[in-house]
Amino acid sequence: MSHDLRGLRLAILAPISRPTPPLGYGPWEQIAYSIAVGMRRRGLDVTLFAAGNSQFEGKLASVVPVGIEEDPALSGEVFGALHTAELLRRADEFDLIHNNFDWKPMTYALARETPPLLTTIHGFSSPQILAAYYACAWRSFYCSISDADRDPGLAYLATTYNGIDVNEFTFVDRPGAYLVFLGRFHPEKGAHLAIEVAQRTKLPLVLAGIAQDERYFRTEIEPHLDGEQIRYIGAVERSARDALLRNALALVHLTTRPERFGLTLIEAMACGTPVLGARMGSIPEIVIDGVTGFLCDSTDDAVARTAELASLERRACRAHVAANFSVERMIDRYLEAYACALERRLPEPPTPSQLAWRQHDWWDRPMAFTDLPAKPRSLHFD
Numbered sequence: 001m002s003h004d005l006r007g008l009r010l011a012i013l014a015p016i017s018r019p020t021p022p023l024g025y026g027p028w029e030q031i032a033y034s035i036a037v038g039m040r041r042r043g044l045d046v047t048l049f050a051a052g053n054s055q056f057e058g059k060l061a062s063v064v065p066v067g068i069e070e071d072p073a074l075s076g077e078v079f080g081a082l083h084t085a086e087l088l089r090r091a092d093e094f095d096l097i098h099n100n101f102d103w104k105p106m107t108y109a110l111a112r113e114t115p116p117l118l119t120t121i122h123g124f125s126s127p128q129i130l131a132a133y134y135a136c137a138w139r140s141f142y143c144s145i146s147d148a149d150r151d152p153g154l155a156y157l158a159t160t161y162n163g164i165d166v167n168e169f170t171f172v173d174r175p176g177a178y179l180v181f182l183g184r185f186h187p188e189k190g191a192h193l194a195i196e197v198a199q200r201t202k203l204p205l206v207l208a209g210i211a212q213d214e215r216y217f218r219t220e221i222e223p224h225l226d227g228e229q230i231r232y233i234g235a236v237e238r239s240a241r242d243a244l245l246r247n248a249l250a251l252v253h254l255t256t257r258p259e260r261f262g263l264t265l266i267e268a269m270a271c272g273t274p275v276l277g278a279r280m281g282s283i284p285e286i287v288i289d290g291v292t293g294f295l296c297d298s299t300d301d302a303v304a305r306t307a308e309l310a311s312l313e314r315r316a317c318r319a320h321v322a323a324n325f326s327v328e329r330m331i332d333r334y335l336e337a338y339a340c341a342l343e344r345r346l347p348e349p350p351t352p353s354q355l356a357w358r359q360h361d362w363w364d365r366p367m368a369f370t371d372l373p374a375k376p377r378s379l380h381f382d
Contacts, residue, residue: 003339006043010338011094012036013049013101016083017076018067020050024237025184025210027263028122029067031162032100038331047094049087061086084108091115096338099140103129106136116341118143120160123260124151126371127362134358137350141341143334145261146282151365153357155347158337161285162261163330166322168238169270172246175310176273178204180248182236182264184212185221187256188370190278192220194252195230196299197276201306205252207232208244246271250293250309253277254302258368262286266325269293272314276302281368286325292317 014020014032021033033056036048040058048054052062053070063086064079084105091097091112099105099119109117117140124130133142134153143160144150150159181194191207198205207230211217224230236244245251251268253259258281265275265286275293277283287293291312294305323329350358361381363372375381 003335004043005335005338005342008044008338008342009093009095010039010044010046011049011087011090011097012039012046013084013087013097013099013105014051014054015101016051016062016064016067016079017069018051019070020048020054020056022067024235024241027162028100030263031120031122034163034165034327034330035098035100035334038327039334042331042335049083061090080104088112096342098334098338103132103136106140107132109139110136113139113346116345117141118157118337118341120145121149123149124367124369126369126373127365127367127375128373130358130362130365138347141337141344141347143337146259146285148258148280148282148285149260149368151357151367153350153354153360155350155354157340158333160330160333160337161325162263162266163325163327164263164266164270164321165327166270166318168242169267170242170246171270171272171314171318173272173314175312175314176247176249178206178248179250179252179276179306180244180268180273181205181207181209181252182241182244182268183209183253185209185217186213186370187216187220188368190252190254190256193254193256193299193302195221195224197252197254197302197306198230199224200299200303202229203249203306204228205230206244206248208234208236208241210235241267242271245273248273250274250276250306252302253283254296254299255280255283257281258366259283260368266321269317270321272317274309274312274314274317276305276309288316288320292320 015028018026020029022029040046047059048056049061051067052065063082068076097117119140120143141157183189245268255278275287279295289295296302
């Protein structure tokens with residue numbers, strides 16, 4: 001059920017690594033932008049806090065002229081702090097704050113109880129980040145982006161799946177001839193497994209994305225690039241991204257850690273391109289096995305299923321995204337969460353079970369932690 005919150009003064013805090021929306025990679029910026037545009041379309045009075053070169057027809061507030069990644073001389077630590085401080089300096093102007101900038105803004109907000117604060121948890125980077133989410137749980141409501149990416153020590157208002165504008169992706173009803181990997185190059189995203197599948201099936205593979213882990217890219221990816229069967233084309237922006245996905249046989253997404261959500265999954269399916277994905281994390285929530293792709297338990301499984309990819313009905317892929325992962329569906333989910341946060345004002349105290357989990361070893365969670373630092377002995381988890 002969609003709630004009518006027309007006139008609500010909403011502040012949306014976006015990341016500032018890149019402009020909002022980003023030209024290429026930048027899933028958090030993209031989602032913050034889509035929420036801002038969608039809420040404005042629903043009649044809310046939206047102020048988007050983002051990098052100064054962001055494109056937004058509504059009210060834009062910024063403390064830094066460009067995205068931090070666009071000027072290496074800019075300090076993310078300094079301008080990230082100023083970005084959050086500027087929002088909280090103006091907090092009395094808003095009825096609700098929607099934080100898409102991870103954990104630090106919540107710690108700033110601990111000094112005040114108004115207005116209600118909702119934080120979308122786009123992912124936990126490391127176990128220690130849970131300390132911040134636990135400490136701020138009395139101040140901020142939480143939304144997860146999948147049922148899989150939830151921590152048992154936290155309470156959640158809702159799962160608010162990410163959404164895209166399906167019309168921005170071109171549907172093609174015939175299967176392509178190549179596999180595609182699209183994402184950041186980090187061991188957890190499984191580009192090396194996509195290469196293995198391509199080599200074993202003799203299918204061409206196009207790899208695209210940013211080399212987040214340069215050592216991994218240099219040692220596990222580059223040696224296999226031959227410019228013919230295995231090609232790397234760098235980061236792809238909007239029209240190139242659409243062309244890459246719509247003309248593929250399948251998107252290969254064999255993650256080695258649980259996926260938090262995976263925007264590329266729904267972007268590919270919006271084009272009609274099915275997904276060959278790992279059966280872990282959010283992927284079983286997004287891909288219908290045997291209908292919009294295949295869920296795989298191993299590389300052997302993925303290799304075996306490639307022969308069936310061309311037989312999948314590509315219209316079913318697009319219909320699935322339109323029904324469940326459109327921007328409008330995402331906005332509906334957030335409006336329900338906003339209404340709940342406005343009614344409650346502050347989160348309820350933690351349950352005994354949640355408190356117990358907060359004292360339990362954070363390193364044993366099945367979360368998509370990007371970093372696993374050494375476990376501090378002072379936390380007494382050993």
